[in-house]
Structures are given as C-alpha cells and as structure tokens.
Amino acid sequence: MAKGALAVSLVCIVSLIGGFFVVANPLEHSDHDDDSDSGGTTPVIKDEELSIHFLELGNKYTGDSVYINYGEIDILIDAGSRTDSSTTIINYINDHIKDNKLEYVIATHAHQDHIAGFYSTGSSVGVLDNFEIGIVIDYPRSDATSATRTNYERTRDLRCTEHFTALQCYNNEGNAKRIYELGPGVTMEILYQRYYVEKASTENNYSVCLMIVQNGKQYLFTGDLEKAGEDSLADFYQNQPERNGLGHCVLYKGGHHGSSTSSNVKLLEAITPEYVIICTCAGSPEYTTNPLNQFPTQEFVNRIAVYTEKVYVTTLMVNYSGNVFQSMNGNVIFLVKDGEITIICSGDDKVLKDTEWFQNNRTAPAAWA
Numbered sequence: 614m615a616k617g618a619l620a621v622s623l624v625c626i627v628s629l630i631g632g633f634f635v636v637a638n639p640l641e642h643s644d645h646d647d648d649s650d651s652g653g654t655t656p657v658i659k660d661e662e663l664s665i666h667f668l669e670l671g672n673k674y675t676g677d678s679v680y681i682n683y684g685e686i687d688i689l690i691d692a693g694s695r696t697d698s699s700t701t702i703i704n705y706i707n708d709h710i711k712d713n714k715l716e717y718v719i720a721t722h723a724h725q726d727h728i729a730g731f732y733s734t735g736s737s738v739g740v741l742d743n744f745e746i747g748i749v750i751d752y753p754r755s756d757a758t759s760a761t762r763t764n765y766e767r768t769r770d771l772r773c774t775e776h777f778t779a780l781q782c783y784n785n786e787g788n789a790k791r792i793y794e795l796g797p798g799v800t801m802e803i804l805y806q807r808y809y810v811e812k813a814s815t816e817n818n819y820s821v822c823l824m825i826v827q828n829g830k831q832y833l834f835t836g837d838l839e840k841a842g843e844d845s846l847a848d849f850y851q852n853q854p855e856r857n858g859l860g861h862c863v864l865y866k867g868g869h870h871g872s873s874t875s876s877n878v879k880l881l882e883a884i885t886p887e888y889v890i891i892c893t894c895a896g897s898p899e900y901t902t903n904p905l906n907q908f909p910t911q912e913f914v915n916r917i918a919v920y921t922e923k924v925y926v927t928t929l930m931v932n933y934s935g936n937v938f939q940s941m942n943g944n945v946i947f948l949v950k951d952g953e954i955t956i957i958c959s960g961d962d963k964v965l966k967d968t969e970w971f972q973n974n975r976t977a978p979a980a981w982a
C-alpha cells in the first residue's frame with residue numbers, strides 16, 4: 614500500500630447462503646503474502662472460479678481498475694487513477710496471473726482516472742508495457758486533447774495484439790466480436806449505447822459498457838456513463854427482443870464512482886442490482902467541497918438503497934491535503950464459488966450503511982433505516 618495509506622491486512626469473507634453472514638478466515642493463503650499492495654494476504658482462487666477484483670489504486674485519487682480472472686483468462690477494465698497507480702495494479706495482478714498475459718484490456722473512456730496507469734513514465738512502468746497484451750477494446754469516440762489520451766493510445770498501438778472499439782465489437786466488424794467466450798458458461802458481451810456513435814456533452818458518456826455473464830448470472834460495468842448514456846443503454850435493450858431488457862444484474866460496478874450523475878432510476882429499474890461495488894475514495898474533496906456530493910453521493914445512496922444494501926467501497930479519505938487515506942473495504946473481490954457468491958475484502962467487511970463514515974456523513978434512506 615502506498616505512502617500515506619494505513620495498511621489494513623484483515624482478510625474477511627462475507628458469504629450469502631440463504632442469508633448474509635461472516636465466515637472467519639476460511640481462506641488458504643498463497644506464497645505471495647509478502648506483498649503489502651494487495652492487503653497483506655492473498656486468497657487462493659481456484660482455476661475454475663471466476664473472480665472480479667475492484668482495486669485500490671495506491672494514491673488518494675478516485676479512479677477505476679477492475680481485474681477479472683477466470684482460469685487462464687485475465688481481463689483488466691481500466692487502469693486509473695494516476696500514472697503511479699500502475700505499480701499497485703501490476704503488483705496486485707502478479708499475485709493472480711499465471712501466463713503474464715492480459716487476454717483482454719478494456720479502456721472505458723479517455724479520462725486519466727481510467728487510463729493513466731496503462732502507459733509508462735520516467736518513474737513507473739505502465740500496465741500495457743508490463744504484461745503481454747491480447748485484445749484491447751476501448752471508446753469509439755473521445756473529445757479529449759490530453760497528453761494522457763495520446764500516451765495511452767500510442768502505448769496501446771505499440772503493445773496490443775489487436776485493437777477494436779466497442780462499436781466495432783458490437784457490430785461484429787472484422788475480427789471484433791460482440792460476445793467473447795471466456796470459458797465454460799462464461800461470456801463477455803460488449804453492450805451498445807448511443808454515444809458510441811453520437812457526440813456527447815461529457816467524455817464520461819463515451820464509456821464502454823459490458824456485461825459478463827456466468828451461467829445466467831449477469832455482472833454489469835458502465836465506466837463513468839452518466840444519465841443520458843444510461844438511459845440510452847436501458848432503452849436500447851428494452852427494445853431488443855433477443856435480450857428483452859438488460860435484465861437482473863447480480864453485480865453492478867457502481868457507475869462513475871458513486872456520483873450523483875450516474876446510477877439513475879431507469880438503469881437501476883432495468884438491472885435491479887444485488888451487489889454494488891464502487892472504486893472510489895469516500896468523502897474525498899477531489900471534485901467538490903460539497904460534502905453531500907462527494908463520492909459516494911447522497912443521491913446515489915438514495916437511489917441504490919431501493920434495490921440493495923450490499924454496497925462496498927474501496928477506499929476512505931482521511932485527510933486530503935495531508936495525503937492520508939485508508940482502506941474502507943479495500944480491494945474487494947467478488948467471487949462465485951460453487952454457485953455461491955462470496956465477497957472478500959482486504960479491509961473491513963462492513964457494507965456501506967454500517968460504516969462509521971456513512972453514519973457520520975450520510976442520511977440512511979428508509980430502505981436502509
């Protein structure tokens with residue numbers, strides 16, 4: 614864990630077997646438990662198990678990075694939050710990857726809190742330079758003029774075996790595919806939303822959206838998609854007879870770090886999320902000094918509480934100017950083991966509503982009271 618962070622190494626499991634309870638330390642530990650970047654101990658995950666890891670990023674900034682492992686298949690969705698996060702992300706992945714190859718890399722949109730860790734700088738090796746890279750799927754459109762975007766795209770073009778935009782995937786254009794088979798019963802489907810084609814008023818709405826489907830269970834990722842993009846996603850699939858709506862999602866990566874601009878009613882009605890995991894630094898003034906609008910926002914909480922209380926958050930801000938932050942749930946692993954869902958946290962195992970931060974900074978909606 615990076616300088617300034619308070620290391621929390623407790624590994625805890627919350628399991629859902631006809632209810633919701635804590636299992637004390639049932640994990641074996643790997644040989645890699647000297648790696649403090651992953652919280653001190655590393656759970657051993659079997660080859661046949663699909664695991665989805667929401668990562669802390671080693672600094673005080675909010676950003677996304679989600680690592681997915683299924684047998685020999687390794688997928689990384691985004692590499693935020695800053696260039697120096699790459700060291701944290703690489704160390705984490707090294708504890709799980711077997712062949713040093715990321716078969717699929719997704720860059721949802723061209724903001725630094727999603728792509729800055731992909732490329733190398735004078736002081737850090739980027740994720741794309743560290744691993745062998747298979748297929749990169751990224752945003753069909755961008756208005757970004759940043760060096761971050763240029764550096765990412767240059768590295769992508771040098772390092773990947775094949776590059777497709779999400780639109781090419783959706784359209785099954787050339788070698789691009791809408792649905793990738795990841796293994797027995799598991800697929801990754803690149804979803805359609807209107808801002809793959811149309812100009813958006815915010816870069817966030819260019820976000821690549823995708824669904825992992827495991828034996829009928831759906832796990833949704835929408836990057837930083839905001840309301841107009843979410844509405845188009847939900848509307849599009851409502852009118853697709855072969856999908857008949859997006860359908861219930863067992864897991865939803867809380868959109869845009871728990872911002873008030875995302876996780877809007879139409880999308881939530883379409884997916885009725887059961888587990889919501891957010892990569893963010895709770896209570897950080899990085900984007901706003903209005904406490905209610907700091908991630909995860911009160912509006913996000915109000916809307917999500919209708920569906921679930923199983924909300925997890927990676928990091929907690931302690932003192933922004935002092936560069937002090939600590940794990941909230943820490944690195945959060947969503948694991949399906951023998952058909953049952955297990956959440957493994959490198960930090961505390963409390964759901965958001967039971968955290969001290971929530972009780973001091975948010976008002977519990979009726980559903981959570």
Ligand SMILES: [Zn+2]
Nearest residue numbers: 676677726837
């Ligand atoms: Zn973001």
